[in-house]
Amino acid sequence: GAVVSQHPSRVICKSGTSVKIECRSLDFQATTMFWYRQFPKQSLMLMATSNEGSKATYEQGVEKDKFLINHASLTLSTLTVTSAHPEDSSFYICSAGTADEQYFGPGTRLTVT
Amino acid sequence: KQEVTQIPAALSVPEGENLVLNCSFTDSAIYNLQWFRQDPGKGLTSLLLIQSSQREQTSGRLNASLDKSSGRSTLYIAASQPGDSATYLCSLFKAAGNKLTFGGGTRVLVKP
Numbered sequence: 282g283a284v285v286s287q288h289p290s291r292v293i294c295k296s297g298t299s300v301k302i303e304c305r306s307l308d309f310q311a312t313t314m315f316w317y318r319q320f321p322k323q324s325l326m327l328m329a330t331s332n333e334g335s336k337a338t339y340e341q342g343v344e345k346d347k348f349l350i351n352h353a354s355l356t357l358s359t360l361t362v363t364s365a366h367p368e369d370s371s372f373y374i375c376s377a378g379t380a381d382e383q384y385f386g387p388g389t390r391l392t393v394t
Numbered sequence: 395k396q397e398v399t400q401i402p403a404a405l406s407v408p409e410g411e412n413l414v415l416n417c418s419f420t421d422s423a424i425y426n427l428q429w430f431r432q433d434p435g436k437g438l439t440s441l442l443l444i445q446s447s448q449r450e451q452t453s454g455r456l457n458a459s460l461d462k463s464s465g466r467s468t469l470y471i472a473a474s475q476p477g478d479s480a481t482y483l484c485s486l487f488k489a490a491g492n493k494l495t496f497g498g499g500t501r502v503l504v505k506p
Binding site for chain 1: 487495
């Protein structure tokens, strides 16, 4: 089946720094990737839709200047959390896929101290 | 706006019992419905995908049904095992907008 990877799996950073998370589709090309965040014991909330070669589409309430998304190739999308703060600590999950089915990465645990 | 609700939020059963997980949704104009499993601190594993035109899907001990008219899907897990302990998420895909909507999940604990 299709495989999506994320890197890093865990990251701890200091408040005020920026963190980049990568999402890769390993054995297929993905024109569209999705970024979700998940707080403890809560479900996934869609943050943005990343389209290769164009600007990402952000969900209501998600700051585009804080969560920078770049989808430079058909196999890679990156999410950069800029000037991270403790409230940004969360589990970030990406997915890639077609209209029929999405494949999810293993997630990245971000802790901002 | 599509709303997806999963009841119960948590479930604890002894090993061997059958599990019944419910998912309800408000907008029946869906493209497909998918059940996922999530282990603590991990990503999502797809369990079953039901297309809009289908009524159920089966895989091993798992069976998922879909009733669009009543806005419901049910995931059955037969003869539960401790390894089935996880959070189960229901998600809907609507072709328009091309994005998934998730339910809140059901946390399942199967006690040996």
